[in-house]
Amino acid sequence: MKKNNFAKLLTQAFVVCAIGCFCVACASTAKFDYAASEGMMLHMTLPQKLPPITVVPFRDIRVPRVMAGEEGEEASVMPLLMKRGSFATGWLPFMPYAWISRVKPEANDEGSLATLGSFWCQWDKELAEAAVKSLEASTFFQEVKSAESRENAETRYIFTGSIWSTEYQGERITYGVTYLLAPALWLIGFPDAVSHNKLGITFRIIDLQTGRPIWRYRFEGKDSTVHFLYARVGEDASRYAQLMKTAMNAVLFDLKTQLEKVDLQKNNTDF
Secondary structure (H helix, E strand, O other): OHHHHHHHHHHHHHHHHHHHHHHHHHOOEEEOOOOOOOOOOOOOOOOOOEOOEEEOOOEEOOOOOEEOOOOOOOOEEOOOOOEEEEHHHHHOOOOOEEEEEEOOOOOHHHOOOOOOOEEEOOHHHHHHHHHHHHHHHHOOEOOEEEOOOHHHOOOOEEEEEEEEEOOEEEEEEOOOOHHHHHHHHHHOOOOOEEEEEEEEEEEEEEEOOOOEEEEEEEEEEEEEEEEEOOEOOOOOOOHHHHHHHHHHHHHHHHHHHHHHHOOOOOOOOOO
């Protein structure tokens, strides 16, 4: 009898601990922080600096809302599946984990992430600001400016991007024993959750005199964070900033490679 009571008390303690930890985590908010993200910004020297360039806000094309119909037909609205999965499945026996997937991780009306209450990022502007920091650090250009739109740009060339993926997937690990018993494993050091961040952007440099892109680079990257009861709680979306830094380093490396292939540094007024 005493053993049964002890087992019940121990189980209750695990459940209370788990609920408490999730409540604390789900009450927290994180923001996109490029400056504090891990990794260095690439710095390479060119024989001659490139003309001034202006960075304008990126285009957010993550969710195409309209699908073109056949010729002569009206366009139809595409069904949007913004969120898949549910953390509630973690209560089912023999399920190794419960998961969710989101097209827009910053959407506050879709519930919490794996260990984080909410994530905030104004992608079009904040990724453009991140690009400015990396372009300045690279010293490729004579000057790096920013503008609210291409119409406000004071330089011939503009740098921009199209954001086509910021997919998030989060998993709460239950090891097949549900949320009732999984906390016992979390308490002794087993991972309690995993978060996956995906970033997809197509970068462009556009010549405003012709209106055409003179350079293009497509980046797609994915990174993950393993969460523990005592570590990395709330870092569900921390890899987006690191992925952007990786993307910008790849952008600069590709741009330098293209410059070496063709003579694009003839003078200071043209690529």
